[in-house]
Amino acid sequence: MSVLGTRVVRKEDPRLLRGEARYVADLDETDDPRLVGLAHVVFVRSTVAHATIAELDVAEALEAPGVIGVYTHADLDLEAPPVMGGMLGPDVVRPFLADGRVRYVGEPVAVVVAESVAEGVDAAELVFVDYDLLEPVIGVEAAVDADTLLFPAHGSNVVSGFGAEAPDDLFDGCDVVVRHRIVNQRLAPAPIEPRGCVAVWGGDDGVELTFWTSTQTAHGVRSTLADRFGLEHDAVRVIAPDVGGGFGGKMHLYPDELITAWVARRVGRPARWIETRSESMLGIHHGRDQVHELAIGGTRDGRVLAYHLEVLQDAGAYPDIGAFLPYFTRLMAQGTYDIARVSCRTRSVVTTTTPTAAYRGAGRPEAAAAIERAMDLFAAAVDLDPVKVRRRNLIPADAFPYTTQTGATYDCGNYPRALALAVEAAGYDDLRDEQARRRAAGDPVAMGIGVACYVEITAGPGAGEKEFARLTIDPDGSATVFTGSSAHGQGHATAWSMIVHDLTGIPMDRVEVVHGDTAKVEAGVGTYGSRSLQVGGSALHRATSHLVARGVEVAAKLLDVDEAEVALDTETGTFSAESVSGEAVGWDEVVRLSGEPFTEAHEFVTETPTYPFGAHIAVVEVDTETGQARLVRLVAVDDAGRILNPLIVEGQRHGGIAQGVAQALVEEVRYDADGNPQTANLADYGLISTMELPAAELVPMETPTPVNPLGAKGIGESGTIGATPAVQNAVVDAVAHLGVRHLDLPCTAERVWHALELARAEAG
Amino acid sequence: MLITVTVNGTERTDEVEPRLLLVQYLRDVLGLTGTHIGCDTSSCGACTVLVDGEAAKSCTILAVQVDGGTVRTIEDLAGPDGALDVVQEGFRQEHGLQCGYCTPGMVMASTALLAETPHPTDDEIREALEGNLCRCTGYTSIVASVRWAAEHADGRSPGAGSADGPAS
Numbered sequence: 066m067s068v069l070g071t072r073v074v075r076k077e078d079p080r081l082l083r084g085e086a087r088y089v090a091d092l093d094e095t096d097d098p099r100l101v102g103l104a105h106v107v108f109v110r111s112t113v114a115h116a117t118i119a120e121l122d123v124a125e126a127l128e129a130p131g132v133i134g135v136y137t138h139a140d141l142d143l144e145a146p147p148v149m150g151g152m153l154g155p156d157v158v159r160p161f162l163a164d165g166r167v168r169y170v171g172e173p174v175a176v177v178v179a180e181s182v183a184e185g186v187d188a189a190e191l192v193f194v195d196y197d198l199l200e201p202v203i204g205v206e207a208a209v210d211a212d213t214l215l216f217p218a219h220g221s222n223v224v225s226g227f228g229a230e231a232p233d234d235l236f237d238g239c240d241v242v243v244r245h246r247i248v249n250q251r252l253a254p255a256p257i258e259p260r261g262c263v264a265v266w267g268g269d270d271g272v273e274l275t276f277w278t279s280t281q282t283a284h285g286v287r288s289t290l291a292d293r294f295g296l297e298h299d300a301v302r303v304i305a306p307d308v309g310g311g312f313g314g315k316m317h318l319y320p321d322e323l324i325t326a327w328v329a330r331r332v333g334r335p336a337r338w339i340e341t342r343s344e345s346m347l348g349i350h351h352g353r354d355q356v357h358e359l360a361i362g363g364t365r366d367g368r369v370l371a372y373h374l375e376v377l378q379d380a381g382a383y384p385d386i387g388a389f390l391p392y393f394t395r396l397m398a399q400g401t402y403d404i405a406r407v408s409c410r411t412r413s414v415v416t417t418t419t420p421t422a423a424y425r426g427a428g429r430p431e432a433a434a435a436i437e438r439a440m441d442l443f444a445a446a447v448d449l450d451p452v453k454v455r456r457r458n459l460i461p462a463d464a465f466p467y468t469t470q471t472g473a474t475y476d477c478g479n480y481p482r483a484l485a486l487a488v489e490a491a492g493y494d495d496l497r498d499e500q501a502r503r504r505a506a507g508d509p510v511a512m513g514i515g516v517a518c519y520v521e522i523t524a525g526p527g528a529g530e531k532e533f534a535r536l537t538i539d540p541d542g543s544a545t546v547f548t549g550s551s552a553h554g555q556g557h558a559t560a561w562s563m564i565v566h567d568l569t570g571i572p573m574d575r576v577e578v579v580h581g582d583t584a585k586v587e588a589g590v591g592t593y594g595s596r597s598l599q600v601g602g603s604a605l606h607r608a609t610s611h612l613v614a615r616g617v618e619v620a621a622k623l624l625d626v627d628e629a630e631v632a633l634d635t636e637t638g639t640f641s642a643e644s645v646s647g648e649a650v651g652w653d654e655v656v657r658l659s660g661e662p663f664t665e666a667h668e669f670v671t672e673t674p675t676y677p678f679g680a681h682i683a684v685v686e687v688d689t690e691t692g693q694a695r696l697v698r699l700v701a702v703d704d705a706g707r708i709l710n711p712l713i714v715e716g717q718r719h720g721g722i723a724q725g726v727a728q729a730l731v732e733e734v735r736y737d738a739d740g741n742p743q744t745a746n747l748a749d750y751g752l753i754s755t756m757e758l759p760a761a762e763l764v765p766m767e768t769p770t771p772v773n774p775l776g777a778k779g780i781g782e783s784g785t786i787g788a789t790p791a792v793q794n795a796v797v798d799a800v801a802h803l804g805v806r807h808l809d810l811p812c813t814a815e816r817v818w819h820a821l822e823l824a825r826a827e828a829g
Numbered sequence: 830m831l832i833t834v835t836v837n838g839t840e841r842t843d844e845v846e847p848r849l850l851l852v853q854y855l856r857d858v859l860g861l862t863g864t865h866i867g868c869d870t871s872s873c874g875a876c877t878v879l880v881d882g883e884a885a886k887s888c889t890i891l892a893v894q895v896d897g898g899t900v901r902t903i904e905d906l907a908g909p910d911g912a913l914d915v916v917q918e919g920f921r922q923e924h925g926l927q928c929g930y931c932t933p934g935m936v937m938a939s940t941a942l943l944a945e946t947p948h949p950t951d952d953e954i955r956e957a958l959e960g961n962l963c964r965c966t967g968y969t970s971i972v973a974s975v976r977w978a979a980e981h982a983d984g985r986s987p988g989a990g991s992a993d994g995p996a997s
Contacts, residue, residue: 074921081929082917082936084863084903091862257867257875257964258930309865309930310964342868554928554965716924716970723967747872752962755955760969784967 067635068563068573072712076573077558086307089261089279090339096306097275099265099335104133106325106338107185109175109192110347111167114203114417114740115213116196118165123175126191131184133332135192137175138162143293143327149384153219159383159420161320161327167196168215168382169418170742171347173321178328178336201417201740205356205377208414215382215415224384226412227395228471231360231373235406239362239370243442248809249431251354251379251734252727253744254424255752258309259345262322263337264329272584273300276326278318280581281311282591283551287583289318290326305581308553312724313423314349315553316386316593321348346745350387351734352424354379355394355431361439367449367457374398374435376411380421387421388413393428396526399469400436401480401518401678402458407470417740423593425724426785429521437517437790438807441797445806450497451516451794452488459484459518475520475676476770483702483766484518487680490764491700496684504802509690513799515683517791523595523779525674530596533588534604536565536612537664542638542653543575547666549589550601551581555781556713560598561605563709564775568609569616570638571652588668595677595779598709603773604669610774611665616640616652619659623650675770675778679703681722681791687799692818694796696726696759703783704766707776714780715763721784722761727753728785729792733811761788804828832896836861837905845892851885852876854892855902863903863933867962874961877934878902884941886934886960903933906940916940916978925974927965935961939975948979 080086087096094101123135138160145158163174175192179185200213208222215222236242262278273296280286280303287303294301308315321338329336340348358375376395380388391411398409444454460467462479469475487493493514500512524530533549546561562576579585590600613633620640621628630642639649656663684698701722708714731751735743744750761784769776789810796812797805804824808816833842836859843858855861855878864887867875876887879901887900906914913921916939926932935958942949942957949957954975955968963971 075924078921078926078929079911079913079917081926081932082903082913082920083907083911084861084933086929087862088865088930090866091856093860255964256928256930257873257962258865258928259867307929309867310928312964342870342873554926556927712924716927716966719967719969720927720965721967724964746870747868747962748870752872752964754960754962755958755968755972758968760951760972761967 067567069567069709073559073563073710074712075556075559076562077556088258088307088309089263089277092263092277092306099268100263102334104178104180104332104334104336105182105185106328106336107177107179107182107189108173108321109177109189109194110344111163111170111172111174113167113196113198114170114201115199116167117199118163118167118194119197120193120195121175122193125193126177126188129184129188129191131180132188133178133180135175135177135188136328136331138164141327149224149388153216153224156218157216159320161324170740171344171419173324176324176328178332203416203418203736203738203740205379205414205416208416215417222414223412224380224415225388226410227392228408228410230410231408235371235373235408236360236362240365241446242360242362243446244360245442245807247357247359247435247438247807249353249355249357249434250810252352252424252732253346253734253750254312254314254349254352255750256310256312256314259340259342260315260319260322260349261339262325263335264326265335266330271300272302274326275302277304277306278322279308279315280305281315281551281553281593282317283581283583284549284589285591286318290323293323302584305551311553312425313352313427313593316423319348343746346750347419347742350385350420350422351381352421352427353431354421355391357435359435359439361443363443365447367447367454369402369404369443369458371406372399372404372439374409376409378411378413379418380413380415381418382415383420384413384415385420385422390423390428393522393526394432395471396473397429397432397520397522398436398471400433401460401520403460404458404470409471418736425721426782427594429782430786430789433517433519433786434790434793437794441794442807445801452493455484455516455518456481473522476673476772477768478520478676478678478704479768480518480678483678483680483704486764486766487682487700487702490762491682493682509688511687511689511799513685513687513795515791515793515795515798517787517794518680519787520676520678521782521786522674522676524599524671528672530600530671531668532590532601532604533666533668534601534608535664535666536605536608538612538652538656540653540657542571542651542656544569544571546576546578546605547586548578548580548601548605549586550597551589551591553592555592555597556710557597560602560709560713564602564605565609567635568613569652570633570635595781598775599675599773599777599779600669600671602775602777604667606774607669608665608667611667612663616655619655620650623654623658624648673772675706675772677703677705677778677780677783679783679787681787683791683795685792685795685799687796687817689800689803689821692814692821694730694812694817696730696757696792698759699726699761699788700764701761701787702764702766703780703787704768705780705783706767706778707769708767709775709777717780718763718784719761721782722788723753723758725785725788726758726792728789728810730811731757830893832893834895835899837901847891847893849892850888851890851892851895852887855887861902861904865930865933867931872962874938875931875934877937877961879937879941882944884938903936906936915982916943919974919978919981923970923973923977925966925971931961931963935963935971939978942975943979943982947982949975951976
């Protein structure tokens with residue numbers, strides 16, 4: 066029986082559970098003898114949102130005890146590349162340390178190197194910065210027309226866009242057209258381990274810089290470091306030790322990390338930077354932050370004919386990936402529905418806030434939230450049940466592959482079945498009955514039911530997504546996987562061992578999985594965007610299959626039979642042939658007698674993305690006197706193709722749902738009108754806890770995709786895509802009978818209470 | 830200031846700065862890096878250890894405050910051969926961890942809960958772990974892990990896998 070599809074507990078767990086993991090902050094000379102005498106890096110950061118720097122004086126800090134050096138932009142011999150690949154012209158750059166101007170609170174202004182962190186912090190306090198304040202630019206709508214420009218050379222705060230305005234005739238023939246402005250708020254990825262890195266210069270084998278960093282993409286960081294320092298890529302070794310979560314926030318090299326490497330070279334000592342949580346909440350790029358104007362139109366009997374989504378994306382101060390993520394929002398705008406006319410225009414603007422980039426879901430949760438709110442607004446306008454309206458408009462199961470109006474081609478799916486499974490598991494009709502009873506009885510705790518259908522894109526946006534894998538089998542019959550996919554909680558060691566065991570019969574505990582070290586793994590992309598199994602796992606599947614074919618060749622010689630006659634028993638890892646019964650050879654013999662290194666590498670290149678899908682139903686209770694919403698149930702149908710290890714997949718679903726619910730009810734990065742962050746630590750940013758989350762009810766559904774050998778799609782982000790609109794719709798539904806039509810995210814007690822007050826006042 | 834503390838069954842005497850936090854003492858002075866730091870507002874619970882048998886966030890306590898007391902950290906739970914104790918095993922069986930960063934704090938907080946309430950309800954587990962944040966799991970599997978540990982304790986006190994026995 067194949068191990069694939071079975072519940073295998075993780076082999077990476079014991080050392081994590083014993084406290085033996087080595088995160089960046091834990092590294093010392095026992096990890097590498099060169100880490101003796103670490104210098105500590107502390108940053109001086111902008112305390113204002115927008116200003117020119119009139120004076121920057123480090124003299125007093127230089128005299129402080131334990132200080133090794135203090136540096137500013139004037140000291141740097143590094144050239145910052147233009148942002149967005151030069152799209153805004155060669156002069157629009159993000160300086161590694163502020164170059165006479167700051168554009169968000171938290172921007173690095175100067176760097177202190179000291180013998181201890183405490184001395185570094187003390188000295189940083191002594192760096193004198195005199196700011197001449199400029200007007201802050203806060204809020205995307207204000208930024209579009211603001212007189213104050215972040216980059217005057219560019220001439221506008223609008224930095225990128227996709228698509229066009231809605232054509233004039235888009236809503237022709239519609240009985241009903243509903244329009245609404247909705248907000249998809251800014252969030253913080255907030256991995257529990259903040260960022261950190263250690264840099265050492267000099268060493269053996271031509272490696273000039275060794276860099277340990279908490280990253281999702283060791284090879285990408287290696288290439289960026291090499292480019293910045295003008296080194297050959299092989300001259301930089303990047304190691305991701307244990308990494309305490311990423312969620313998109315650790316996808317590339319940040320300026321403060323580059324500066325740590327620069328400082329280590331400058332002072333001629335190994336250097337470490339570990340960010341504090343307060344730094345992290347301003348430093349790790351934020352996610353989401355779109356304002357939508359949506360319009361949906363159709364017939365009175367519930368058929369949707371046209372949809373337009375207008376997106377304004379806040380890119381933050383220095384446009385990064387966040388400026389491009391609306392591409393995904395546009396691509397997925399149509400969701401799971403068969404709609405004849407769809408248009409979507411996106412514009413990204415810069416503001417004086419932390420830059421935005423990928424955060425779990427990255428552009429797709431925004432699309433799902435918009436279309437799912439639109440469907441509910443439309444359902445309310447035509448006075449039909451939201452499930453009925455969805456059923457009426459879902460893409461039929463026999464329509465795949467299905468190409469949307471914005472150019473996505475969905476590989477496979479069955480959206481009506483996903484919704485039907487969720488409706489059945491939730492007991493939807495009974496829930497509606499209960500709601501009606503409670504409303505009739507005037508229950509002050511209102512019950513709400515929310516539905517969301519979703520489809521998302523993983524391993525995209527187009528063809529050509531790559532990942533590398535090498536499998537080596539040693540003469541003792543043990544195997545080593547070298548994967549370019551870099552795990553930080555996703556369970557690669559277990560999943561990759563399962564793939565090798567399934568194809569070779571080598572026991573899982575004799576398979577070692579090596580990742581996150583550019584000196585050991587010759588190529589790689591990394592772990593993000595729900596890509597690991599379908600791209601990295603497929604690469605390993607291919608490499609392993611090639612090695613098995615070689616094993617068959619050698620075994621045929623050993624057994625003195627035709628290759629066609631050789632069978633590999635994947636339970637025992639032995640080769641045999643019927644004509645020579647009683648004889649069997651193991652991998653150890655095959656490898657020893659092959660007389661050459663037994664290793665195969667494969668780079669898997671995708672031909673098409675995959676489109677995971679599902680349906681979520683949420684049940685909430687809202688205290689109509691306080692506005693407090695409580696999630697009571699969350700039923701989730703998530704179809705991510707063939708499942709390799711249900712244990713890991715369920716973990717990804719629960720974790721994603723938690724972050725999706727958090728967006729619906731709790732979390733929000735806030736700035737005041739002057740650009741001061743209001744949520745710069747975990748006391749002010751309400752990271753969701755055990756008490757706000759019931760156990761999600763997971764309903765299985767598995768539709769294998771034909772586009773890769775594992776039949777797998779991505780599962781890492783589904784929860785953040787389906788759960789948010791389901792919960793948001795539920796909260797609106799709970800108070801709809803009191804006159805509330807929409808609530809923006811997150812549906813906090815304050816926001817719900819205000820909406821109820823307004824509705825009561827309007828009702829007179 | 831000179832302090833004497835029993836850490837994981839071994840008595841330690843060290844000269845420490847009065848401003849040194851317990852978590853810094855454990856990590857930087859004793860090299861017990863299994864206890865993690867995740868915030869600076871005592872919100873996340875990654876640094877949870879047992880002080881005199883009770884769960885405590887070691888970033889909220891000065892090292893000098895535990896003078897004469899006992900501290901247990903994650904490194905003390907497994908047996909001398911590395912065998913996981915029942916709480917650790919529960920986390921493994923029920924997938925109560927992903928990246929592992931919050932895990933030592935979660936396990937120590939769970940250990941304290943089970944010492945006081947050997948058979949907690951799910952609500953009691955959630956309440957006991959409210960001060961420990963996890964960004965990976967969504968908590969459902971953590972609650973299941975603690976339940977597993979309660980069901981499999983077999984009369985052993987949680988943490989009894991240690992060669993030194995419970996510190997309190």
